[in-house]
Amino acid sequence: MSGASTLQVGGPRPYLLHVGPGLLSDAGLLARCLRGRHVLVVTDDNVAPLHADRLVDALTRPGLTVARHVLPAGEHEKTLARFGEVLESLARLGATRDATVLALGGGVVGDLAGFAAACWMRGIDVVQLPTTLLAMVDSSVGGKTAVDLPAGKNLAGAFHPPAAVLADTTILRTLPERELRAGLAEVVKYGAIFDAGFLEWLGANAGGLLARDDAAVTEAVLRSCRYKAEVVERDPYERGERALLNFGHTFAHAIEAEQGYAAAGDGLNHGEAVAVGMVLAADLSTRLRLARNEDRDRLRALLERLGLPTALPAGLKPGALLARMRLDKKADASGLRFILWTAPGEARIVTAVSEDAVLRTLEAGAS
Template sequence: MPELHVELAARRYPIHIESGLLRRRIAALAQAPERMLIVTDDNVGPLYADALKQAIGRPDCPVWRMPAGEAEKTLARFGELLEHMAERGLTRDARVLALGGGVIGDLAGFAAACYMRGIAFVQIPTTLLAMVDSSVGGKTAVDLPAGKNLVGAFHQPQAVYIDPDVLATLPEREFRAGLAEVLKYGAIADARFFGWLEDNAEALLARDAAELEGAILLSCRHKADIVARDETEQGDRALLNFGHTFGHALEVLLDYGTLLHGEAVAIGMQLAADFSVELGHADIGDSQRLRALLNRFGLPTALPTGLGADAVVAKMRLDKKAAAGRLRLILWRGVGKAFIAGDVDAGALTAFLAAQSAGN
């Protein structure tokens, strides 16, 4: 079973990647004395909550379910979960099991971070996007109407358990959206991996087990290495946000109802690459190469119609990656060469987005 560790200053925790993991006993959890609460949603719960109960040897483990979707990742749902934890009598030695995609991992992790000033939680991601990105690294949060993930905390999980077999039930659109986060690792730091993705795009889209497990493993290794160097995003970890400042702005402006997160990130990465060309940082050939791979994965690359450039830039200013009122973007010098642009000219960005909008 492939196993990685996220190495932090104070401790380390494992990332287990194993096909069929939820069909077997998870010894580390089955032997734990703590009380547990499974947190999931209405899509994932009926599919995998019972399997998880069996895997941890706790058929009576309580389950808290919420409606699925990014629009549910709110302070209201966060409050409901905290109330449920208190009503259940969870004490400080309890453990939360986050079973689902990024929304569940973010919300359950944030609740665990805040309940009794912090209790343990475990990530059990069920979407490709969560497997390769949000389940690793300890970022937890909920959204506000003003912006995405504006209220949260860094709270590292005790462990991450990834079973690629659960991707068989993932809808095609969500699976393709997850490939955007896989592609991101090649785009920001690993040109060789980017080339591998180009060579194996069809196998990944066909959900070939071996190729998919390899892509998940390498993506998690990249994420673990970066988090180990910069746990709270003071430096290199910001590179993981390639495409996200654009993407988050689009999600908020569209009320989380039009684009999946991975689709918004795909558009954001293409915008970041094209803007890098505009500023003279990168060659157009790399931008075209990115667009071609995103298109092969069936992901969008164009700015959605009807969004004004000023509105997009205004939301980007509220992004957590902005600093002291300045726009900070992750741009690139080509495939595998992302960098932090710390003081982006808002006028140039607005003009760029206006031109992109006019070209749609």
């Protein structure tokens, strides 16, 4: 495990997060993440041909039964039906209470496989093996698992912290350019809500990040994971501060739902939607006189420098997006709730936000 860094994520069920090269081939580390004799590797048909054999080879040993479940790739596959198929694979494996699910993939695989692990026999271990930058810095850490419903994103799910997270940075060499940029949106989010200095660092290192410079990418992953690990430890069930991690996500989830969780190429993917959502959240902050226009404009410029979209796609109607937001998990009895900012690195939860202000923001974001 030479060159790897380890972070501890605290909370009711502490676990270790390992970041570094070659972790998918580290038989010793993988063995330490398993308790029983049954392992189900859940992955998708994009990732499986690239990485599944290497992982299974590292797992193979006497007494351990390893099975694979390969999902079709795409956010639109994160459904109750696919969740049920993973449970059926666990049943065929004869998975016992000490079995482990290995989630080898991006956020869709991690969310769905984690939810299946949370529900099989009322909860078995899941080890997150993220294969995208977005999953490494966001969805693999913190234990939020879910599937989408036609009514909205991540409406059926559970908090189920992983037994461990192994982020193998060499995997990012096979990541499509669009997915790399999508992950950078979530990296920017940490600077936007926690650390203005990190935003400056990202601007100074944008070229290296886009070129996949090992040092720049590793630093970005580690800093992002530290921010998330610290907030998850303080608020494991999102009852307070952890909600700040949803900066831009109320808008983003509405965009994704209104697109019907379109396959890549037919609409914005999650990271792209978050990039647009952060700009909209920053704009809403200025409309509510919480923040300055100049800060919103600098955020937009950084995202554009990283090759990310910053305006609503054509064809999405502001009224329809607003209707989606009313069903968002972040809404409550007082009305719409948003994560907004007062300045770069300073975010807050704002409740009972005026729907008129949100609608004006959406209308401006579509132009």
